[in-house]
Amino acid sequence: MIELPPPLTVLPPPDVGELFRTHRRPMTQLAYLLTSDSSTADEVVQDAFVKVHTNWGSIKNPVGYLRKAVVNGCHSHHRHRAVVRRSPPPRPEAAALVADEVSDALAKLPYRQRAALALRYFADLPDEEIATALSVRPATVRSLIHRGLGTLRKEIDR
Amino acid sequence: MTMPTSVLEDRLRSHYRAIAQEVHLDEVAFDDLVATGPLLQLSDVGAPARRTWRVATLVVAAAALVAVGLVIATRDSSSSPVTADEPLALGDVPLLVPDWLPSGVELRGASDTTVPELALYRTAVYAMSGGVLTGKLLSVTVTTATFASWRSAGEPTIVAGRDAVDLSSADVAGLAVDNGASGSITLAGRGFTSSELAAVAGRLGSPSTDPTDGPVFDPAPTGLSLVSDEVGLTVSRATELSYEASDLERMVSIGVWSGQANAFEQYLVLAEPGESTKVGGLRAWRSTDSDGVVHLAWELAPGIVVQISGTGVGDSDVERVANGLRRVSDIDWRRLLATVGVEPQKGDSSPPPTTAGIPITAPCTEQRSSPPVTVVVTCP
Numbered sequence: 001m002i003e004l005p006p007p008l009t010v011l012p013p014p015d016v017g018e019l020f021r022t023h024r025r026p027m028t029q030l031a032y033l034l035t036s037d038s039s040t041a042d043e044v045v046q047d048a049f050v051k052v053h054t055n056w057g058s059i060k061n062p063v064g065y066l067r068k069a070v071v072n073g074c075h076s077h078h079r080h081r082a083v084v085r086r087s088p089p090p091r092p093e094a095a096a097l098v099a100d101e102v103s104d105a106l107a108k109l110p111y112r113q114r115a116a117l118a119l120r121y122f123a124d125l126p127d128e129e130i131a132t133a134l135s136v137r138p139a140t141v142r143s144l145i146h147r148g149l150g151t152l153r154k155e156i157d158r
Numbered sequence: 159m160t161m162p163t164s165v166l167e168d169r170l171r172s173h174y175r176a177i178a179q180e181v182h183l184d185e186v187a188f189d190d191l192v193a194t195g196p197l198l199q200l201s202d203v204g205a206p207a208r209r210t211w212r213v214a215t216l217v218v219a220a221a222a223l224v225a226v227g228l229v230i231a232t233r234d235s236s237s238s239p240v241t242a243d244e245p246l247a248l249g250d251v252p253l254l255v256p257d258w259l260p261s262g263v264e265l266r267g268a269s270d271t272t273v274p275e276l277a278l279y280r281t282a283v284y285a286m287s288g289g290v291l292t293g294k295l296l297s298v299t300v301t302t303a304t305f306a307s308w309r310s311a312g313e314p315t316i317v318a319g320r321d322a323v324d325l326s327s328a329d330v331a332g333l334a335v336d337n338g339a340s341g342s343i344t345l346a347g348r349g350f351t352s353s354e355l356a357a358v359a360g361r362l363g364s365p366s367t368d369p370t371d372g373p374v375f376d377p378a379p380t381g382l383s384l385v386s387d388e389v390g391l392t393v394s395r396a397t398e399l400s401y402e403a404s405d406l407e408r409m410v411s412i413g414v415w416s417g418q419a420n421a422f423e424q425y426l427v428l429a430e431p432g433e434s435t436k437v438g439g440l441r442a443w444r445s446t447d448s449d450g451v452v453h454l455a456w457e458l459a460p461g462i463v464v465q466i467s468g469t470g471v472g473d474s475d476v477e478r479v480a481n482g483l484r485r486v487s488d489i490d491w492r493r494l495l496a497t498v499g500v501e502p503q504k505g506d507s508s509p510p511p512t513t514a515g516i517p518i519t520a521p522c523t524e525q526r527s528s529p530p531v532t533v534v535v536t537c538p
Contacts, residue, residue, distance in 0.1 A: 024183065025181065025183055028181050028183060029177075029178035029181045032177065032178070032180065032181050033174060033177055033178065038180070038181065041181070042183075051406070054404075055404050058404065065405075065406075068406055069406055072406050072409075072469075075449060075469075076409075102169055102170065102173040103173070103177075106173075110448040110449065111448065111449050112448070112449050117170060118174065121167060121170040121171050121174055122171070122174035122175075122178065135407060135470065149163060149166060149167075152166060152170070153160065153161055153166055156161065156166070156169075157160065157161060
């Protein structure tokens with residue numbers, strides 16, 4: 001039987017704790033919008049904070065880095081679902097009550113379009129910050145939002 | 159009348175606000191999480207030892223597959239990919255690590271899960287005369303999973319007078335159909351619309367999980383022919399290594415799983431559009447998904463599929479990773495997993511229903527803890 005080494009527990013620098021207090025909720029909300037699953041959102045955000053903590057010394061923009069980690073984490077979740085499950089994403093609980101058709105229409109968009117719309121209309125971010133979070137050019141952000149809105153409009157108008 | 163953009167934007171904002179209100183968080187301090195773990199404990203390489211969703215998805219992926227006639231993968235050389243030339247024990251997968259990786263990426267997560275035998279599946283795959291790599295592909299899975307277990311996985315519908323659930327995504331049409339006391343039938347079609355798949359499903363009788371009872375379709379759907387019809391018990395083992403750059407711009411994952419002998423055909427049904435290629439002389443499929451992630455998958459041996467996925471890296475990098483894989487011993491593998499705080503797990507799970515051998519986990523619930531990773535998938 002191989003004895004596995006115990007994990008090394010490291011306390012975070014104080015600023016990570018502050019970032020956690022101020023950004024955990026909005027980041028979890030963003031992750032929830034992108035994954036439609038509260039436990040996955042919670043896990044993605046926790047992973048993102050661990051990444052921030054791990055790389056704290058080299059991060060110039062912790063919030064931007066954190067946001068990118070969340071978007072990437074949700075992307076990975078989305079991609080795995082696509083490969084492994086191919087099932088329609090579960091509808092968030094509130095969507096069923098508030099805006100069925102918007103929720104249904106959003107579920108049909110490719111991930112990057114959904115992420116761009118959430119970052120614009122939920123997080124109220126400018127093109128440049130959305131571009132950083134999605135690792136694309138600002139022009140691509142505008143294209144993603146334009147195409148996403150176009151598809152949404154078609155779906156809702158049906 | 160077309161909805162004005164400003165109205166659509168307002169609806170989106172309202173929608174997002176309403177959804178965001180659903181998020182309820184326990185009050186907890188970051189320090190407390192780290193101190194009391196395991197949620198944010200850090201491994202000895204300073205990386206998160208949490209990739210439980212990957213474990214979970216691989217658990218359920220493996221649960222739908224069975225190992226039949228497996229052969230072992232041995233290291234050929236560092237300049238050519240691992241090849242398959244020796245028998246493996248049932249449910250084994252070759253333990254593969256990369257000899258080469260894009261610069262700057264480091265091991266950040268891993269999983270290794272074995273799932274016990276639990277249920278019977280039969281998966282028949284139909285393809286056009288040109289073969290399985292191009293054109294329409296249809297996979298039909300007869301499973302002992304009850305139809306009731308599908309009800310929450312999609313929209314209810316009726317197919318030829320039988321209860322059904324529409325499981326279609328943007329890329330693949332999918333259906334689950336009631337098979338009475340025998341359980342349920344799932345269909346997944348590449349190149350099919352939902353209505354076309356429903357028309358095909360309408361021709362289904364009540365196939366059993368035993369191929370000797372007759373073909374799923376007789377005759378085969380128009381333009382298609384049967385290319386494989388496999389039966390097996392659930393299994394098996396799945397591994398994944400995840401490498402990431404510290405700035406998160408580049409990621410590479412290496413996944414290996416064993417399943418039924420036609421696992422690669424099942425993979426192709428669900429794969430992104432792409433092109434056929436070769437890896438080490440073995441048939442392979444290269445695709446790029448809508449998010450720009452490059453996937454290269456190949457059939458290492460009957461029932462063993464390897465997939466390299468690359469984010470922020472080029473096709474050539476993914477190919478180089480694929481061509482630089484080598485097999486390691488169980489001891490070396492455990493040492494590697496230990497660096498990210500993971501140890502091989504025996505899954506204690508029941509198999510979820512499947513489409514095309516690939517399970518849909520919506521009816522299932524998961525329990526998680528980490529590290530070391532523990533995942534329990536519970537299905538009705």
